[in-house]
Amino acid sequence: MPALVARGVRKIYRGGVEALKGVDLEVREGTVTGLVGPNGAGKSTFLRVAATLLTPTEGIVIVYGKDVRKRADDIRRVISYLPEEAGTYGYLTGREYLRFFASFCEDPEEAFKRGLEIASLGDAINRKTKEYSKGMRRRLLIARTLMGRPRLAIMDEPTSGLDVLQALAVRDIIRRSVEEGSAVLLSSHNMLEVEHLCDHVYLIHEGRIVESGSPSELKERYGARSMEEVFREVVS
Numbered sequence: 181m182p183a184l185v186a187r188g189v190r191k192i193y194r195g196g197v198e199a200l201k202g203v204d205l206e207v208r209e210g211t212v213t214g215l216v217g218p219n220g221a222g223k224s225t226f227l228r229v230a231a232t233l234l235t236p237t238e239g240i241v242i243v244y245g246k247d248v249r250k251r252a253d254d255i256r257r258v259i260s261y262l263p264e265e266a267g268t269y270g271y272l273t274g275r276e277y278l279r280f281f282a283s284f285c286e287d288p289e290e291a292f293k294r295g296l297e298i299a300s301l302g303d304a305i306n307r308k309t310k311e312y313s314k315g316m317r318r319r320l321l322i323a324r325t326l327m328g329r330p331r332l333a334i335m336d337e338p339t340s341g342l343d344v345l346q347a348l349a350v351r352d353i354i355r356r357s358v359e360e361g362s363a364v365l366l367s368s369h370n371m372l373e374v375e376h377l378c379d380h381v382y383l384i385h386e387g388r389i390v391e392s393g394s395p396s397e398l399k400e401r402y403g404a405r406s407m408e409e410v411f412r413e414v415v416s
């Protein structure tokens with residue numbers, strides 16, 4: 181069963197902006213699927229629809245066999261979502277934050293331990309998160325997203341704001357989560373990361389999927405040396 185299937189998804193925001201103009205997309209189990217595209221292309225909108233936070237204006241999204249319109253509660257039990265910009269309740273320490281979110285997981289103790297390991301914040305885990313740097317906060321949010329072994333993790337620019345080593349570590353964590361059974365749908369502006377991390381990539385432009393394939397298929401199709409070149413060819 182695919183982790184997620186989207187067919188003909190349109191989203192018109194109140195006020196009239198048509199952010200998605202008929203998106204077809206699939207996330208297979210055991211894979212990392214990337215959604216890439218220019219600013220304003222509709223990535224975050226699609227991820228919010230997939231995460232059951234926005235209702236599509238038209239079209240269907242099925243997550244593990246369940247329709248986001250009808251079975252949102254069931255879906256929320258098996259997915260987790262990392263927003264593009266998210267806070268961490270500054271008055272809590274990192275440890276308290278993870279403890280709190282672990283309590284919603286099926287096995288709170290296991291999730292908490294796993295969260296601590298993913299966050300890898302050392303002694304800073306005992307500091308209030310309002311004192312964290314952007315990267316530390318992101319790391320904590322990533323730990324929260326993956327600690328409960330979600331069947332589908334939806335991550336909006338997971339490594340944005342992370343330094344090279346942190347981004348590499350997070351990439352490894354994402355890969356490991358997939359090996360352990362999660363499917364991942366993520367957005368990214370880092371084409372090098374997409375190339376290394378994603379099994380399948382969808383290019384979205386002005387609310388439409390304009391290209392898709394594995395990074396190597398896409399490079400071959402465009403005679404490109406990198407995903408950056410593919411991006412440039414497709415979008416310009």
Ligand SMILES: Nc1ncnc2c1ncn2[C@@H]1O[C@H](COP(=O)(O)OP(=O)(O)OP(=O)(O)O)[C@@H](O)[C@H]1O
Pocket residue numbers: 193194195197198199217218219220221222223224225226264
């Ligand atoms: N809450 C909202 N209300 C109205 N329009 C919105 C809202 N959120 C996004 N939009 C519009 O929808 C379109 C797609 O935005 P979205 O945030 O999905 O793009 P994105 O691909 O995630 O961009 P970025 O790379 O900058 O994060 C844009 O035109 C944006 O202005």
Ligand SMILES: [Mg+2]
Pocket residue numbers: 223224225264336
């Ligand atoms: Mg976005």
